[in-house]
Amino acid sequence: MKLNLFGVEVEVVQGDIAFQPDVDAVVNAANAYLRPGGGVAGAIHRAAGTGLEEECRPLAPIKPGEAVITGGHNLPNKYVIHCLGPIYGIDEPADELLALCYRNALKLAEENEIVSIAFPAISTGVFGYPLEKAARVALKTVKETVPGLKKVKLIRFVLFDKKAFEVHKKVLQDLI
Ligand code: ADP
Numbered sequence: 001m002k003l004n005l006f007g008v009e010v011e012v013v014q015g016d017i018a019f020q021p022d023v024d025a026v027v028n029a030a031n032a033y034l035r036p037g038g039g040v041a042g043a044i045h046r047a048a049g050t051g052l053e054e055e056c057r058p059l060a061p062i063k064p065g066e067a068v069i070t071g072g073h074n075l076p077n078k079y080v081i082h083c084l085g086p087i088y089g090i091d092e093p094a095d096e097l098l099a100l101c102y103r104n105a106l107k108l109a110e111e112n113e114i115v116s117i118a119f120p121a122i123s124t125g126v127f128g129y130p131l132e133k134a135a136r137v138a139l140k141t142v143k144e145t146v147p148g149l150k151k152v153k154l155i156r157f158v159l160f161d162k163k164a165f166e167v168h169k170k171v172l173q174d175l176i
Pocket of ligand 1: 015016017018029030038039040041043085120121122123124125126127128129158159160161164
């Protein structure tokens with residue numbers, strides 16, 4: 001599903017964040033230490049190779065809501081933007097910290113003249129953020145941010161499973 005908001009394509013697809021060859025940047029649902037780990041971070045670091053971990057080391061640790069940018073190494077993307085989402089029930093206020101991730105990632109994208117960017121559903125895996133609640137925060141934040149974007153023209157949400165994809169699709173439809 002795809003729609004145009006203020007000249008920016010906002011798209012929801014089912015897929016693997018480590019296999020998005022047509023976008024300039026992919027977003028990593030990182031851990032504070034910017035280490036490989038599981039889930040999205042595992043997939044991104046596996047595909048990028050050890051050079052990514054080396055580039056990340058001096059940038060860590062980061063705090064919930066923060067984002068940092070690196071090269072894509074062996075990924076097909078020029079950049080990786082690493083965001084630390086809130087751990088649900090621990091990092092508060094969760095909705096503001098999650099929104100901050102998306103805002104900070106898009107700010108870095110603008111600063112680096114990134115035209116296309118793909119996000120996973122940050123915090124909805126190991127960090128336990130309920131899927132629909134997280135989807136509402138993510139898509140609402142994107143909707144609020146797009147009018148101010150000058151460089152970014154495509155924002156893609158890449159959802160790993162069908163359920164997450166359906167939830168994001170519904171939330172995006174509700175928002176328009
Ligand atoms: P967090 O620690 O921020 O919760 P996770 O990586 O554990 O991050 O999970 C975030 C979301 O990404 C979950 O919904 C999970 O199902 C999904 N996910 C896991 N692997 C991938 C992948 N390769 N591509 C896209 N999404 C993924």
